[in-house]
Amino acid sequence: MSTFNQALIRVLPSGRKLVIGIPFLWLFLFFMLPFFLVMKISFSEAAVSIPPYSQIYSFVDQKLQVLLNLGNYSLLGADELYISAYLGSLKIALLSTLMCLVIGFPMAYAISKARKEAQNVLLLLIMMPTWTAILIRVYAWMGILSNNGLLNAFLMWSGLTSSPIEILNTNTAVYIGVVYAYLPFMVLPLYANLVKHDQSLLEAASDLGSSNFNNFWKITVPLAKNGIIAGCMLVFIPVVGEFVIPELLGGPETLMIGRVLWQEFFNNRDWPVASALAVVMLAILIIPILLFNRSQAKEMEARA
Amino acid sequence: MKRFSFSTLMLVLGLLFIYLPMLILVIYSFNASKLVTVWGGWSLKWYLGLLDNTQLMGSVARSLEIACYTAVAAVALGTLAAFVLTRVTRFKGRTLFGGLVTAPLVMPEVITGLSLLLLFVAMAQMIGWPQERGLMTIWIAHTTFCAAYVAVVVSARLRELDLSIEEAAMDLGARPFKVFFLITIPMIAPSLAAGGMMSFALSLDDLVLASFVSGPGSTTLPMEVFSAVRLGVKPEINAVASLILLAVSLVTFLVWYFSRKAEANRKRAIQEAMEQTASETWQAQPKQPQRTPATA
């Protein structure tokens, strides 16, 4: 290597530090700092000012006074609206994730078994609709599911029902919308995992007399474990906080925490309570993820 | 085989499910009447109207630009983060790092958007940058958000990789960066591609983050659509969506065509190489022991 390269390497931080440093710095600056801001707001009180919350510290007469308002957090616990909304979100997220898994796994499996050129095409086919904004597609669904929309028109024309079924603005429409929007996010990680499965394992099992059905459940699915977990995480977690889809497709009985948060923030102009809600939401969901990461890390170390 | 036909069936049904609303969208973009309930006959007028609508087309261009940059940056950042999570054995703040990487997924978008906005405002006051919120700030917000997705997908793949290949390469003297680029990346290529496509989609789709951190003159497509659909989707929006679909279909077709050609070329090259060596062996005197040539 040239002397310039060698000199450069001496000056720059070691590869390992760089690899840890870059993402850490980015996330610290653009996620951690903003999160501290949110925590700060969650301890303040709503006020009529720019920005619409009070300062929590003041430096007067060489005395630093920090005033932490815990009222926002106690409000969250006191009103059962927040808890029911959160449970509602969890329920919808869980069911949608399961539905995406049931529908998405066979799809990903079929794609991973296809010819090489076909695979790329199929993947693009699955992703393409997501590149037209979700709103447009949700509006298309509103047109289909409404009382004189295409679905009802079809059902009545074919004689299956005599009066329109109320689907739009109910929880059913929300499920359809969420599965529709998040299916690609389940298929993609599953595919990325399935495509790297070693075919020889399945062949060996077949040679030893195992049926296809057995192969699938005893070999393919356990090997795909990581893909399944990744896909479920990418669907479940965002759906809990989802706002746009329940807002457009859901009815008044669709109680989700995303909408409640939006209301707190925009309708009540109560940034502190909304921030407190966000902090609580983050805490609830992040702890299982941290524990999961920890166990995974220990597993990796055990293997090494 | 039974498994195949069931999963192929699900694939077909799934694709139908995904494409039904898109088909309706495309058909309605040719509807001469602007009402959704009335079919006014076939017409291209909405497409022609797009040529004049610089506002809408500008926002489409902006969205696509941001999405491209986001996909690149998010894949880079997310892969680095995934690498750290799965490979670097011990370092201080490891749990914190793990939390930082996945937290953008958990945080509701309204709060991420608001907090970034406040950060940018505070930064503008303290150090003078960013003076104007715009493409740069939206790109930062999207990258942070999408990197979490990429990290989840790539780390899932990295966890189950067989380390012995990488170790063997390093034993043979390759430096870590070389190992990373020549060996690890090809093995996780599908995950990288998946992460890139998801980031592109997420960035194009995002409404909430962009509403918060954009500035004057930097509206994105979802913002434009959301602010215009009070009276029901305007046909121009349908026309734009159809155009995007058309553009991507073209890209898909090209990808399929070129990979078919590449595959055919590869097969031909292998065939030629085999014939070449076969004829050489036939012609050459059997003086030295022949080693079977390695086939690609």
Added chain:
Amino acid sequence: MKRFGRTLLTLSLLGAMAGGAQADDKVLRVYNWSDYIAPDTLKKFEAETGIHVTYDVFDSNETLEARLLAGKSGYDIVVPSNSFLAKQIKAGVYQPLDKSKLPNWKNLNPVLLKNASASDPDNAHAFPYMWGSIGIGYNPEKVRQTLGTDAPLNSWELLFKPENAEKLKACGISFLDSPTEMLPAALHYLGFPVNSQDKQQIAQAQDVFMKIRPSVAYFHSSKYISDLANGNICVAVGYSGDVLQARARAEEANNGVKIDYSIPKEGAGSFYDMVAIPRDASNVDNAYAFMNFLMRPDIIAEVTNSVGYSNANAAATPLVDEAIRNDPASYPPQEVLATLYAIPDQPITVQRLMTRGWTKVKLGK
């Protein structure tokens, strides 16, 4: 990795360039509602003054407010609704107007200015651009069929009396999904002041809605437009301009649905979309020029003709399309104008109470 570095470099250069470009004096940044300006207003303005306008749109007051309250929105002209404007003025978002720079102020309608001053004392910070009322849009044929020929079409009793609501349920009723606009209607109906902060009175207003909740199809602030036009619902409480849009659509679709709009005789809410200049605007002189431009009768009349909402400019009335000018829904007679109240803004605690109560109403418990 190399690609990333190069991209970052390119982006920062672009950012620097974009930052440099703003040194140009002849720019104006406007943030307005979507579909709220005539197609050639901006072109005319640019032609006359040479000022280039960056025009962004929003669809809800809340989005605008979040940007304004975070600070440094970057806009020179914004158009909030009056109830939001009131709060924002108290927070110090806007700068007081120098009326000497607005010679066309005299064109504005003094009655409407007075109504708007409830939110903006002395009209110090903004002028009303468009305004509308929040009344009842209905399908007269269907309603008469259901309730009989003497149905109280011009009274809140049509909806707030449980017996009427029950009968209309089959036909379809909807309300706006907005506690700040709907609860005052109930308060007014019960004879209480619209900006009442009394918990009991607000609870009673909530009760009015609770009693008719089983008969309501949905609460939504824009879905009723297409539903009225299609015949899916037959009575909707909505914005005047939007109901007129529904009427126009039904006519266009030629589906036999006729829509009418009435301002209930007890009085209805009115909203004013106000044009104001944020305190940290960078192109203040250009903003004044634009405001003055919008107060010209010919310009604002064209906006009304194209968006369908009425403007607050008295001098512009003769220039507005006859069909709009003679429509009592858009240009109500003096007696009706007098019964209108501006949508009030409430302190945070009351606001929270109202929003929470409204959620209960929507959930039906």
